[in-house]
Amino acid sequence: MRGRFLSLEGGEGAGKSTQVRALAAALQARGLTARITREPGGSEGAEAIRVLLMQGDAGRWSARSEALLFAAARADHVEKVIGPAIERGEWVICDRYLDSSRAYQGAAGGIADADVRALHAFGSAGLLPDRTYVLTLPSEVGAQRTIARDGVGADRFAARDAAFHDAVAAAFDRIAADEPARVRRIDATRTPDDVTAAILADLAPWLA
Ligand code: TYD
Numbered sequence: 001m002r003g004r005f006l007s008l009e010g011g012e013g014a015g016k017s018t019q020v021r022a023l024a025a026a027l028q029a030r031g032l033t034a035r036i037t038r039e040p041g042g043s044e045g046a047e048a049i050r051v052l053l054m055q056g057d058a059g060r061w062s063a064r065s066e067a068l069l070f071a072a073a074r075a076d077h078v079e080k081v082i083g084p085a086i087e088r089g090e091w092v093i094c095d096r097y098l099d100s101s102r103a104y105q106g107a108a109g110g111i112a113d114a115d116v117r118a119l120h121a122f123g124s125a126g127l128l129p130d131r132t133y134v135l136t137l138p139s140e141v142g143a144q145r146t147i148a149r150d151g152v153g154a155d156r157f158a159a160r161d162a163a164f165h166d167a168v169a170a171a172f173d174r175i176a177a178d179e180p181a182r183v184r185r186i187d188a189t190r191t192p193d194d195v196t197a198a199i200l201a202d203l204a205p206w207l208a
Pocket of ligand 1: 011013016039070096097099104155157
């Protein structure tokens with residue numbers, strides 16, 4: 001039986017990594033095999049590309065080069081890790097996926113959504129998650145949480161300004177509105193346990 005592919009999305013500080021772990025633990029407690037992974041990265045080749053993407057100054061890559069690097073990393077991740085795991089019947093929970101490229105390189109970076117999707121069609125046969133959760137949080141709260149965790153300007157992306165992060169948040173909202181069957185918004189201002197419970201409630205039909 002084919003497994004399920006879930007992605008978690010949202011701006012910085014929304015608590016995605018915590019939720020990815022909590023969700024995997026909850027699925028494993030139900031006897032399912034759940035694998036955690038992340039982007040950029042998740043396979044050996046994609047982790048090597050991640051180093052290129054995350055280090056250096058904010059202007060190291062143009063939006064186009066950046067979109068290609070993310071798409072290349074994703075292609076390797078899908079081919080080597082995500083695809084085979086789904087085929088084995090596992091649940092795959094990915095910390096960020098294609099919608100991050102649509103929001104960061106697309107809406108906030110100025111690349112057309114159709115171009116981001118075309119790269120994904122070529123690189124990863126257009127593979128989409130069965131369900132995507134967008135964790136929503138006012139961007140000031142996310143920024144404060146990130147600074148508390150990582151310090152100021154910890155990587156090339158966190159160092160970008162409020163307008164950039166607002167554009168990212170607006171893009172995630174738009175994607176959720178446009179694709180309601182796949183994408184669900186989850187209020188991330190609540191406690192981590194409440195956020196996990198909300199996601200599990202949404203997944204209930206698949207867990208019965
Ligand atoms: P990461 O340290 O994994 O952080 P976070 O906790 O915010 O998820 O950083 C990943 C950064 O890469 C994040 O700022 C978003 C950005 N990103 C893109 O711009 N495009 C993409 O396709 C992906 C997957 C991530």
